[in-house]
Amino acid sequence: MASFSLCFIGLTAGAKIYPTVDEVRGTEGESVTLRCNYETTSEYVYLYWYRHHSDLQAPQFILWKGARYYSDEEYIPDKRYESQTSRSSTELTIRKLTPEDTALYYCALETQ
Numbered sequence: 001m002a003s004f005s006l007c008f009i010g011l012t013a014g015a016k017i018y019p020t021v022d023e024v025r026g027t028e029g030e031s032v033t034l035r036c037n038y039e040t041t042s043e044y045v046y047l048y049w050y051r052h053h054s055d056l057q058a059p060q061f062i063l064w065k066g067a068r069y070y071s072d073e074e075y076i077p078d079k080r081y082e083s084q085t086s087r088s089s090t091e092l093t094i095r096k097l098t099p100e101d102t103a104l105y106y107c108a109l110e111t112q
Helices: none
Strands: 003-010 016-019 023-027 032-039 044-052 060-068 081-085 089-094 104-111
Touching: 016 104, 023 032, 032 044, 032 104, 044 081, 044 089, 060 081, 060 089, 089 104
Parallel strands: 003 104
Antiparallel strands: 003 016, 003 023, 016 032, 032 089, 044 060, 044 104, 081 089
């Protein structure tokens, strides 16, 4: 089984969001979980995950999930991905890893 690295950083849109670690390693066929913490005074929060394969392509949208007041809302088109949110963090779990999953991952925060 091949192993590979997943990296992610935080983007900010009106509040503060940041990754808990800079790099996560996984093994093909297994699962990994990435996590970002965030800070905002808003109760109306959407959290987004993107991945970026190279500088030659734009980042790809993975999913969005609501938090706090919007905690029951989500859009996750690929069911290989799962997301959990809390009042101060968001997690992205990638199941059945493939070499295609090797990328830079971004978490982003939108508040209203």
